[in-house]
Amino acid sequence: AQSVTQLDSHVSVSEGTPVLLRCNYSSSYSPSLFWYVQHPNKGLQLLLKYTSAATLVKGINGFEAEFKKSETSFHLTKPSAHMSDAAEYFCVVKERGSTLGRLYFGRGTQLTVWP
């Protein structure tokens, strides 16, 4: 069985300070992991994905995430927050070989960026 736990429902940071959004997963097999971002009343956009290559994955807009199998974690980070980063972020897991589209979404972390 697979599941995703986003450890914080809300994170607030000041502009220019680092961002850390935490995600732990549970998966029976080697998973693919993703972070998606959603701006208000919009669809989701892929930020980055891990699919068994390098454990440190770089995405768009300066975000990156590190896959740590021993900790079953896939935390999202950014060195310096920008006002435009304010959005909701979803950690997503997909088991290798599972039916295409059967993604499992975390409940989301709302990121607020203060000026």
Next chain:
Amino acid sequence: DGGITQSPKYLFRKEGQNVTLSCEQNLNHDAMYWYRQDPGQGLRLIYYSQIVNDFQKGDIAEGYSVSREKKESFPLTVTSAQKNPTAFYLCASSTAGERTGELFFGEGSRLTVL
């Protein structure tokens, strides 16, 4: 530009009425999906289709129906049997051969039942 178009963006419905949400894609993707989003619950899969004329139930299919008569279209009907239909509905698509699971999303339709 290629993408996914959902309509309408906002929809109001009286209790007991069926309503159909449109989803059209011009990405030439084989697979299409419908998700429901409620505050604090992430996204939950309603139905998905990997090929024309075929679709499967997701985790919360009760009270919903779909059709896939054309590759580019995957409409969702919210029936009167759906007990709590007020939500944000997202349509997505992907290439059927894409094993890594990247989805492309529309901008969503917000349904409110009065």
